Amino acid sequence: MKSIALVGFMGSGKSSVGKKLTDYLNIPFYDTDEVVENQLGMQIKDIFKRHGEDYFREVEEEVLLSMPSDGAVIATGGGIVESPVNRETLKNNFNSIWLQASFPTISKRLEADAKRPLWNNNDQLKHELFRSRQNLYQQSTVKIIKVDELEIDECAQEILCYLNL
Ligand code: S3P
Numbered sequence: 001m002k003s004i005a006l007v008g009f010m011g012s013g014k015s016s017v018g019k020k021l022t023d024y025l026n027i028p029f030y031d032t033d034e035v036v037e038n039q040l041g042m043q044i045k046d047i048f049k050r051h052g053e054d055y056f057r058e059v060e061e062e063v064l065l066s067m068p069s070d071g072a073v074i075a076t077g078g079g080i081v082e083s084p085v086n087r088e089t090l091k092n093n094f095n096s097i098w099l100q101a102s103f104p105t106i107s108k109r110l111e112a113d114a115k116r117p118l119w120n121n122n123d124q125l126k127h128e129l130f131r132s133r134q135n136l137y138q139q140s141t142v143k144i145i146k147v148d149e150l151e152i153d154e155c156a157q158e159i160l161c162y163l164n165l
Contacts (some may be wrong), residue, residue, distance in 0.1 A: 001070060001071060001094045001165075002069060002145050003067065003069055003070055003071060003073065003074055003095065004018075004068075004073045004074065004095045004096075004097065005067075005074045005076055005090055005095065005096040005097070005141055005165070006073070006074065006095065006097055006099055007076050007080065007081065007137055008078065008100060009078045009098070009106055009133060009137075010113075010116050010118070010119055011078075011110040011113075012078070012101040012106065013127060013155060014075040014078075014099055014150060017030055017147075017152055017155045017156050017165055018074070020116075020152050020155075020156040021159060021160070024165075029072070029073050029075070030067055030068075030073070031074075031075045032064055032074065032076045032077050033075075033077045035132070036056065036063055036151075039063070043114070043115070043138070044115065045115055045117050049116040051159070053117075057082060057083060060077060060079075061083050061085055064086050064089055064090075065085075065089060069093045069094065078133070079118065081139070081140045082136065083133070083135055086140070087139050087140040088150060091139065091140050094144075094158040095142065095143075095147060095163060096105045096131050096140055096142055097142070097143045097159055097162075098137045098138070098141040098143065098144045098145070099145055099155065100137070102145050103127060105131050106130070108121040109151055110145065139156060145159065145162075
C-alpha cells in the first residue's frame with residue numbers, strides 16, 4: 001500500500017488522526033515536523049527564529065522526500081504544500097488526503113497555541129494564509145475529508161473506508 005500522507009492547515013488534526021490510523025493498521029507513523037525537529041535538535045519556533053522560514057522549508061522538503069513511499073502513515077506540516085516539489089511528491093507518491101477544516105474550527109482549536117510561528121500573527125494575516133493555501137491542498141491530494149463535524153476516530157474510519165482497508 002502506498003503510504004498515507006495527511007495534509008491540511010495547522011490544527012486540522014493530521015497528527016491525531018495519523019496516530020489513530022497507525023493504531024488500526026499497525027504500521028509506522030511519521031510526523032514531518034518531528035523529523036525536522038529531531039534532525040536539527042531544535043523546536044520549530046526556534047528554527048524559524050534562528051534560521052528563518054526558508055531554511056525550515058528546505059529541510060522540510062528533504063524530509064518529505066526521505067519518507068517511505070509504502071506502508072506508513074505520514075502527518076505533514078501545514079505549510080508543506082508551499083513547495084511545488086512537495087505538491088508533486090504528495091500527489092504522485094502517496095495516498096494524500098486533505099483534512100479540510102474551516103477557519104473558525106481552526107481558530108477555536110489553536111486559540112491558546114504558542115508553538116506555531118505562523119499562527120502567532122494578527123487575524124487578517126492568519127486568514128490570508130488560510131485562504132492562500134486552500135488551492136495548494138487541493139493540488140496536492142486525491143481525497144478531501146471535511147473534519148469540522150468529525151471526531152478523530154470518525155475521521156480515521158472515513159480514511160480507512162476510502163482506501164478499502
Ligand atoms: C506550519 C505548520 C506547522 C509547522 C510549522 C509551519 C505552516 O505544522 O510545520 O509551524 O506553515 O502551516 P502543523 O500543521 O502540524 O501545525
